[in-house]
């Protein structure tokens with residue numbers, strides 16, 4: 189039905205068609221790509237239309253003190269979040285068409301007053317070039333080594349082979365430096381430390397050749413060091429208030445199935461990992477609180493496709509699906525709607541691994557690209573390139589003005605939403621918007637009662653440690 193490679197190809201091609209602004213420098217910079225693909229099955233024929241409606245790149249996230257009480261900055265510029273916010277822009281445009289009496293390829297009238305639903309045959313699919321950061325990235329090495337991904341070399345052979353000496357990092361940690369501390373697996377008997385394995389760097393030999401790799405345990409009966417199965421590490425820290433990572437060698441390094449904040453060096457961020465956000469969208473939908481006013485049913489991704497990278501089906505299932513699968517008692521229009529999880533064999537040409545392969549001497553240090561690109565299928569200003577949460581290349585003087593704002597920031601999306609409300613015939617307004625005292629962004633989000641009820645259920649049943657948003661940062665209008 190859905191071919192993962194076909195989807196990946198579509199998204200990479202869409203990326204190739206974009207202008208250069210904000211793209212990584214080939215061979216030196218890498219980035220992550222995510223996209224929302226709309227699939228439309230035409231009722232009267234067998235044709236299926238697949239088109240990218242939103243695409244995002246990015247690896248960064250701002251620190252918490254940079255957050256804006258005016259809603260002017262993009263807090264989270266990971267590709268997945270950029271792609272989802274671009275999709276919201278697209279949905280707002282389509283909703284605007286629908287409420288104005290025009291033709292929308294997405295929405296048609298639902299039976300409740302003022303409410304809309306997806307056109308028959310329309311589904312949305314999510315693509316990400318890499319396993320989402322956070323829980324889904326904590327992949328046992330055995331799993332990922334058995335997959336066709338670039339081999340992870342031991343420190344020794346790595347140095348011998350290419351002389352660069354950079355340790356391969358885990359599958360993510362976009363902005364975390366290469367100098368991550370790797371705890372050594374030291375021998376208890378003070379034996380030959382040359383045999384110590386760096387837990388992040390298992391030998392590149394065929395894991396099937398080392399049967400002991402399948403069972404955890406630092407030493408065999410003779411006291412020799414046995415290869416310890418390890419996990420890909422994440423720089424994403426557990427949210428506060430819950431258990432921390434045990435940091436044991438090997439598989440016990442991380443806690444699994446827990447909420448994490450986005451990885452990054454420097455000041456801590458308040459944004460949760462992409463694994464957590466994707467899990468949340470599987471229950472609340474990806475449309476957010478504002479659009480929920482107009483929708484009879486939440487919008488769910490039917491499928492999540494991941495590009496070629498270290499990947500584990502079980503871990504993806506745990507991170508995106510199992511953590512929320514028991515949630516019940518959701519209000520009308522919401523349900524636990526886990527996506528089908530697929531993986532593609534096609535790698536994003538600007539992935540970290542590809543960039544390392546293409547890197548040439550004299551090119552300078554490999555680093556994540558600082559810019560985030562958003563493109564979405566809207567008629568006005570479809571492209572939005574940002575850095576540090578503001579428009580790319582904006583001068584300091586322009587900060588605080590509309591010129592500096594991304595079209596994906598809270599304030600801009602709020603204003604676009606208000607233009608839909610203004611375009612709606614008062615008699616056709618959804619009930620939840622019929623109160624006149626709604627003024628701020630916070631007011632409009634809170635008034636989305638069913639969405640808030642669904643969030644309360646998800647929060648209490650699955651994610652009690654998910655930090656509540658700070659009201660003071662949401663009172664703009």
Ligand SMILES: [Zn+2]
Nearest residue numbers: 266320321462
């Ligand atoms: Zn992420």
